[in-house]
Amino acid sequence: MTDLDATTLRDSYDRHLRAHVPDPLPAGVSVERDGPLLRFLGFDEGGFLTYRDLGGLTGDALDELIGRQVAIFRDRGEPVEWKLHGHDEPADLPERLRAAGFVPAERETVVIGPAAPLAAALPVVPEGVRLREVTARADLDRIVVMEEAVWGTDRGHLAPGLAKEIAADPQSITVVVAEAGNEVVCAGWVRYLHGSGFATLWGGSTLPQWRRRGVYRALVTYRARLAVQRGATLLQVDASEDSRPILQRLGFVAVTTTTPYVYTP
Known part of the structure; x- marks a missing residue:
């Protein structure tokens, strides 16, 4: 697929990515269907x-679906994220x-x-920085240290989560770090959705002193090359306002928005 029309790309995104279930799932993870919803x-x-999509649910029926999720996670004592998209219907879903x-x-x-086009370029990093694919838990823990330094919040779930994904199916994900000496200055991972034509890019946080030096762009290019090697033709990113302009300069097209709605018991 080479058509970069935003509507066509969004339709493909909806069809291939939004209800995708990894097979196999990471250890301890399960999926339940509740009407149109995957939990x-x-x-x-x-x-x-x-x-x-929500299959046309509105009004009381939609409130009941939402309420069931609240009840389940309240009983579990766990937070839950509802991944809301800007083109989701009905229009009053955010209020509900x-x-x-x-x-x-x-x-x-x-x-x-x-x-x-991205894969055709060589990733160029600043002097003293190298890109390296990692799988060891010690390296995943180093990514957490970098993420927490960037965001100032607890990111401890990242290391065990990535480790479980790698263990479940090492062919479905590649984690890449940008290192300066012994310090991780940026990290990202690419997930391959085999048979869909898509690969998805995640992470990309960069230490403040290493920003605007091409590290993030190099990490995107490196992962694009990995994706093409595995048959992907399209790359998808949930982009922050920091990374969106960079990605659009690299040829990415904005197709919709996504907002995490989080319920915490």
Whole structure:
């Protein structure tokens, strides 16, 4: 697929990515279907709710669906994220989620771009920085140290979560770090959705002193090359306002927004 029309890309995103279930699932993770909704249980950071669409649910029926999720995670004593997209229907879904106790986090932009042009370039990093693929838990823990330095919040769930994904299916994910000496200055991972034409890029946090030096761009290029080697033609990112302009300069197209709505018991 090479058409970069935003509507066409969004339709493909909805069809291939939004209700994707990894096979095999990481250890301890399970999926339950509740009407149009997929409910993921067993992640270290809590539950996750997603869907291709809500099948036309509105009014009381929609409130009942939302209420069931609240009850389940209240009983489990765990937070849960409802992944809301800007083009989701009905239009009053955000208000209904807030009324049920969900709180919106920072909105991101879903961007999609062709993998081949990025993969044709060599990743260029500043002097003293190297890119390295990692799988060892010690390296995943070093990513957590970097993430917590960037965001100032607990990111401890990342290391065990990534370790479980790698253990479940090492061919479905690659974790890459950018290192300066013994310090991780940036890290990201790429997930391969085999048979869909897509690979998805995650992470990308960069220590403040290493920003605007091409590290993040090099990490995108490196992962694009990995994706193309595995047959992907399109790359998708949930982009923060920091990374969105960089990705759009690299040929990515904004297709919708996504906002995590989180319920915490």
